[in-house]
Amino acid sequence: MKNVFFLLFATALFYGCEFNKSIKKDLMTGLTTQGDGISAEDVFITVNDKKISRTTFVYGEEMVINFSNVEGLQRENGKAFPGIRFVVISQSGDTAMATDDLYTQYDTEGITISPLRLTTSLVVANPVKSNEEYTIHIKIWDKKSKGTYTAKLNFKVETNKNITIEKNKAEYTDVYLFAKETKSIVIDEIYQKETVYMMFEGLSGFTEIKGMVFPGLGIKGIDKSGSTIVDVPDLFSMYTETGVNTTDFKEQVSARFNFEDMQLTPPVKIEVVVWDKKGDAKVKAVVELKIIK
16 A cells, blocks of 8 residues: 555656646647746737738738737736747857847736736848748746746748849848838738838948948839829939948838828839949839728
8 A cells, every 4th residue: 555655646746747847839830839837828920910820921020929828927916927038040050139038127017917918029020031941939937936938930031022123233132111100011002091111121232432322212103094103213312422321221221102192093003213323233123002091
């Protein structure tokens, strides 16, 4: 009887210690989670508040990793004190991005919400590059105990296939559309009242003189009826003589447009051109956009 009792006690102790340990993998996304003292009922990805099952993102998109009904955090006066951080690793093993604790604002007051939902987000943009693959590693920990919870997701980054690029003696890293009001990437449709930017990053090949380049930036838009709705030959005309700092130019160049008060027939075709006033370099981006009124 003594041996039987010892066996039962040891088994109960073993399972008790393993109670809040778990490893799960989402078969659709490959999202893998592992808990040690902390658990989550569901872990999923959202883009623009919509749950998704894809792992390929357009450059500039923001993905949110959601951890619902998080349990196991030690509470003090009903308050939980979680920490969360992430690191993004490239296929070559280099660290593309890393954060410190993103929940320091709760260090003093804690979080009283129950059931507890934690989130962290990643904007898939510089220093992340398009046409590359990465892995994001997320760690949640309890600041009042030793509990931890980790998640890992492999993902790909692609360019917006609706944007057609032509280039001559110039290079770029990424070209994308960004909506100011929603702070989100644009794929192929916009609200008519939105302010949208055509963004160019990593432009190179332009003639440099004493740390300055001399670009032109033109934008033209035509609607379905053939009417011209925007036509600005050179947004950089004020820099023709002085030039633009090379570093600033390479970091980002953008052309803005808004159709809020216009009478137009969608879709609209937008053409943005960046060219070198001191040489032959040129990059042209063309996109057709649906308009939601």
